[in-house]
Amino acid sequence: MSRLWIVLGAALCSGCGSFLLPFDERPLPAPQGVETLSGERLDLDQEGQIVVRPERGDLALALGVGLAEEQGGVVVTHRLRPQAGLRPGDRILAVWARVPPATGVAREFMHSARGALDTSRGRPSTSLDAALEESSVLSLSGAALDQTPRNTVVAPSRSEPAPVDSATLRARGQAVRSLEDLRGYATAAGWLTLDLLVEREGQERCVRVDLELDVSPVLARPWAPSRTRYQGVEVVAVSELEPGLRPLHAADDQLLVSRVARDAPLGRAGLRPLDLVRVEELERLLAGAPGEVIKPDGVRRELQAEPRGVPLEVWIPLVFTYQDDGARTHVGLGPWDTTFHYSQRTDYEPTLDAYVERWRWSVGTSIQNSGVTSATGTVRSGGVTLLVDRVRMDYLLDLWNAEREARTRGAGVDP
Amino acid sequence: MSTRIALGAALLCLAGCGSLDVSSRGAMPSDLLEPVGSHPEEPLLLGCDDQGNLSLNGQPLDLPVAREPARYGVGLADAAELPPPWRPPHALTGGLLITWLHRQSPLAVAGVRPFDVLLAIDGESVDDPLRATGQLRDAGATEVEVLVRRRGSQRPEALHLRSEAPLGDLSRVSVPFLFDRREGVAGDALGVGPFSAAVWWRERRELAHELRQRTGTELPGFDSRHEAHFEWGALGNLLYWERRRDLATGEERSRFRLLWFLSFGDDL
Numbered sequence: 138m139s140r141l142w143i144v145l146g147a148a149l150c151s152g153c154g155s156f157l158l159p160f161d162e163r164p165l166p167a168p169q170g171v172e173t174l175s176g177e178r179l180d181l182d183q184e185g186q187i188v189v190r191p192e193r194g195d196l197a198l199a200l201g202v203g204l205a206e207e208q209g210g211v212v213v214t215h216r217l218r219p220q221a222g223l224r225p226g227d228r229i230l231a232v233w234a235r236v237p238p239a240t241g242v243a244r245e246f247m248h249s250a251r252g253a254l255d256t257s258r259g260r261p262s263t264s265l266d267a268a269l270e271e272s273s274v275l276s277l278s279g280a281a282l283d284q285t286p287r288n289t290v291v292a293p294s295r296s297e298p299a300p301v302d303s304a305t306l307r308a309r310g311q312a313v314r315s316l317e318d319l320r321g322y323a324t325a326a327g328w329l330t331l332d333l334l335v336e337r338e339g340q341e342r343c344v345r346v347d348l349e350l351d352v353s354p355v356l357a358r359p360w361a362p363s364r365t366r367y368q369g370v371e372v373v374a375v376s377e378l379e380p381g382l383r384p385l386h387a388a389d390d391q392l393l394v395s396r397v398a399r400d401a402p403l404g405r406a407g408l409r410p411l412d413l414v415r416v417e418e419l420e421r422l423l424a425g426a427p428g429e430v431i432k433p434d435g436v437r438r439e440l441q442a443e444p445r446g447v448p449l450e451v452w453i454p455l456v457f458t459y460q461d462d463g464a465r466t467h468v469g470l471g472p473w474d475t476t477f478h479y480s481q482r483t484d485y486e487p488t489l490d491a492y493v494e495r496w497r498w499s500v501g502t503s504i505q506n507s508g509v510t511s512a513t514g515t516v517r518s519g520g521v522t523l524l525v526d527r528v529r530m531d532y533l534l535d536l537w538n539a540e541r542e543a544r545t546r547g548a549g550v551d552p
Numbered sequence: 553m554s555t556r557i558a559l560g561a562a563l564l565c566l567a568g569c570g571s572l573d574v575s576s577r578g579a580m581p582s583d584l585l586e587p588v589g590s591h592p593e594e595p596l597l598l599g600c601d602d603q604g605n606l607s608l609n610g611q612p613l614d615l616p617v618a619r620e621p622a623r624y625g626v627g628l629a630d631a632a633e634l635p636p637p638w639r640p641p642h643a644l645t646g647g648l649l650i651t652w653l654h655r656q657s658p659l660a661v662a663g664v665r666p667f668d669v670l671l672a673i674d675g676e677s678v679d680d681p682l683r684a685t686g687q688l689r690d691a692g693a694t695e696v697e698v699l700v701r702r703r704g705s706q707r708p709e710a711l712h713l714r715s716e717a718p719l720g721d722l723s724r725v726s727v728p729f730l731f732d733r734r735e736g737v738a739g740d741a742l743g744v745g746p747f748s749a750a751v752w753w754r755e756r757r758e759l760a761h762e763l764r765q766r767t768g769t770e771l772p773g774f775d776s777r778h779e780a781h782f783e784w785g786a787l788g789n790l791l792y793w794e795r796r797r798d799l800a801t802g803e804e805r806s807r808f809r810l811l812w813f814l815s816f817g818d819d820l
Contacts, residue, residue: 234638236596236609237611238609311589320633321635321638323614325608325611328612511720512621512720513622513718514622514718514720514722515720516720517724518723518724518726519726520724520725521728523728
């Protein structure tokens with residue numbers, strides 16, 4: 138009888154542990170920006186705040202001026218930033234992009250390749266240089282090559298490019314006859330310097346300008362937060378945005394999704410920030426009915442998700458465990474779930490920008506199966522095990538990691 | 553007697569078999585490319601990272617990359633969004649640059665490499681990365697014909713492709729001391745007996761690389777090719793046979809090994 142009490146006491150002391158985690162409030166990224174009526178782009182910054190930035194490829198905004206085509210050339214019409222290097226009336230004649238040299242490129246690549254070569258041949262490190270001089274072909278082991286940095290350029294120079302005169306700029310630069318000749322430089326906004334040959338007051342001058350990326354937050358009052366926040370979603374009414382910042386093709390009675398939490402059921406169903414949705418459609422979605430959203434590229438998509446409910450935990454010591462919060466489910470039978478257990482969880486995987494479903498079950502501690510399902514396919518592993526029960530080990534690791542994971546999600550940390 | 557049996561079993565276990573691993577993940581490695589505006593005094597080098605994002609001399613370019621990671625394992629960026637001096641010589645007027653390729657992608661196996669240009673899918677020319685990846689996604693397991701322009705070439709090349717299975721699929725079933733079966737898009741394997749020491753075989757598609765000096769540039773580059781590698785072993789690899797076949801050229805090499813060190817056949 139005393140043994141029974143000891144076992145029961147141990148079970149109650151150890152508890153069944155919980156696989157449930159705090160709701161993950163971290164925001165999902167926006168898959169693509171959306172163009173506004175003023176020609177800028179709404180986007181999300183790293184903290185999930187809606188920002189407005191120049192449209193991709195808009196060099197004029199990156200230069201801080203207005204540009205127009207005039208008489209077979211490009212002329213500055215006005216300044217958008219007081220500190221812009223160009224002045225109204227300047228005619229741009231030529232452009233030379235001063236890309237910082239990558240001084241570390243060859244050295245890093247040679248170092249990596251030489252390392253790989255040494256692995257396969259066991260020769261001194263000078264062999265690659267000699268081989269390259271002889272134009273001979275050498276084999277590399279795939280594994281060794283895979284260890285080399287994928288992007289072999291690692292050390293972009295921070296040095297200021299040397300000043301240029303008009304003649305050099307005309308010779309090395311690209312003639313500018315239309316806005317099309319300036320296309321694409323804005324893809325390097327934030328780090329690129331342009332040397333421009335301009336005609337100002339009848340004289341040719343060299344003007345050096347840095348392309349800057351102006352990003353400013355968009356402030357708008359959330360629409361009915363008491364109804365949407367519990368579901369991990371925030372929206373703003375399009376009519377609440379400044380007229381120039383409203384998405385192109387958006388109607389005033391539509392809502393712009395400004396935030397979707399990682400654990401939001403609608404996020405798992407496919408809702409993303411910067412999607413547009415009508416009020417009645419959002420209400421249907423929040424109620425668990427199918428509803429239609431408009432993606433930034435204009436595609437309409439029907440979504441449906443079970444609304445977020447209250448986490449449920451049922452525990453009968455040594456007999457039965459059930460836990461469910463919509464994102465994670467766990468069922469266990471027997472003492473410490475040793476007779477049978479099934480666990481499933483769906484998590485957002487930032488590196489894939491997709492949701493990944495992990496599941497596992499085991500009968501006893503020997504027959505088991507586990508798997509991970511993502512957009513690229515399913516990895517599953519199963520069978521019988523005698524010595525090391527991997528599924529059971531994962532099960533324990535999940536319990537062990539629960540507190541750390543909860544902290545990552547911001548729970549249990551004092552502000 | 554029991555000591556001998558134990559020693560024999562230990563030897564078999566130590567000898568074991570080759571790896572039964574058939575997994576294959578990650579992107580095709582890509583080397584650097586000099587765009588048309590590169591100058592000996594100020595060289596420009598276009599690169600792409602393992603997510604397919606383009607960079608110039610190590611600095612990131614804000615160019616959207618559309619990816620289809622499930623079936624055809626390809627990432628595309630529009631070269632027309634680059635300024636003309638930063639475009640590759642084979643994409644001067646723009647085109648969809650392949651900036652990311654899964655190493656087991658049907659395109660990669662057919663010989664397509666990062667920085668090649670995708671021109672058309674099923675006879676329909678493509679100029680929008682999102683639409684092109686959408687077309688490949690919709691194609692699923694059906695056969696598609698793609699038109700590509702290789703790096704260093706101006707001539708389009710037609711390729712017939714078929715996606716056999718999702719690229720991330722991998723399964724394993726095992727019963728200790730009896731068998732271990734693994735199956736994935738890169739190959740499959742079976743082992744029988746304790747630690748697969750009785751008999752095992754594996755067929756896998758592997759990626760091999762060759763370092764080359766590219767013409768017209770001082771930068772070293774490399775070429776990658778897929779090889780079909782088939783091997784089997786028995787009795788703790790007392791008997792072992794392997795064959796490698798280059799999928800591009802069809803060249804085959806094979807060898808047989810006896811008693812772990814007596815090797816007959818080609819040098820592998």
